[in-house]
Amino acid sequence: MIPILISHILRTNLRGLDNLFMDKGKIYTFLNPVSYLMALDRKDLFGQFDGIFADGSILVAAIRLLYGITVKRRSFDMTSMAPELFRFAENNGKMLYIVASKQEQVEKAVEIFKERYPKLKFMGCRNGYFVSEQEMDAEAKHITQVNPDFLIVGMGALMQERFLLKVRNAGFQGIGFTCGGFIHQTANNEIEYYPLWIDRMNLRFVYRMYKEKHTRKRYVQAALLFPARFLWEKLIFSWYKDSKPL
Template structure:
């Protein structure tokens, strides 16, 4: 699983090839790597979301340095939304609860009033039939970009299903907790925290599941990443 260094090839041109993009951190990195091989094979671009992963990678692999990218208003979201506007692309937004998705779409639409959000729904599917119905609706609306925030690996699996069945699709992006975050507060991250690369600390203070990951999952990731590096096993 290779982590992309930059965005150069991402928006190179619109063509028939669907590009799927996801973001990995110390929690999701091995969830995806150890998951079904088709998930990793079908995702076209992996970006590092989280300063810890970026710093660790750049120390251990100085010849393959990467930068941090995430899907939020401080990073990739404005690029994707402006690209969608410039190319007159139809966007679908999937994720969060029923209340959160409505509020999140309102926030995005307020910031990008000419963005064509043609379809949205919550990220909780009770059956495969519901997934199929969502894809059918997106097909009918001619959706070009699917933004999905359902958590790893559900969001990646959903985008792969869209890639295989959504005929008008050009791009698919995962966005993790972005939709839930902006539904709670548009400027979810304190600017100082973002500048100091302490967004992880802000999320840990606010959310117990983030604290659990920091205590339980991050040390496991750190140990395995080091072992793979120094035992000369492929880690990316």
């Protein structure tokens, strides 16, 4: 018996991206050690997603160490999934829609994407700040009406998952992904946010702590709490499995 979040990650890991990009009406998110801690308290939310990717070498290593299974790191940035999705969309004439960051940032990011991928088509974009649930509901309905092939949402952990689930429940027939801070990073002229040597050495979280001061507290907290809670969850499920009557 495997915890629900790990089970989701393992199932998602078995899927090829081209197949995933063609499977309509699905929504996907990503977990790193920081967001994994949040997800442990919101399994009701994350359990409704069609797939969860292991975002970060630390989570990948933890799964390999405690469960003996190797999963591929997938992040929605230019070191991983984003260029594959953009190339797929270009080659197949697919339309994108983005909800993320501040308005000027998301618009600038779209311009940068178009420069890098001239054939990439955007159906629309808007900021990720909503004043009420009603505004979120209205935007979710609008997205289902314009019906983009791919929806990319970057609003911070939990909020972006809540919104993407709203869109799916409103009848969205495309494919949705959360993207964390990808749009914000791109808008700062950092589409290649991580230097190549940082990416190769799996030091992305250290680099982000250096570049973005607001991330330092949560990364330090995760460094202290994630190993303990991840191990505890494994022990609890192992005990439950062993204690069940034959």
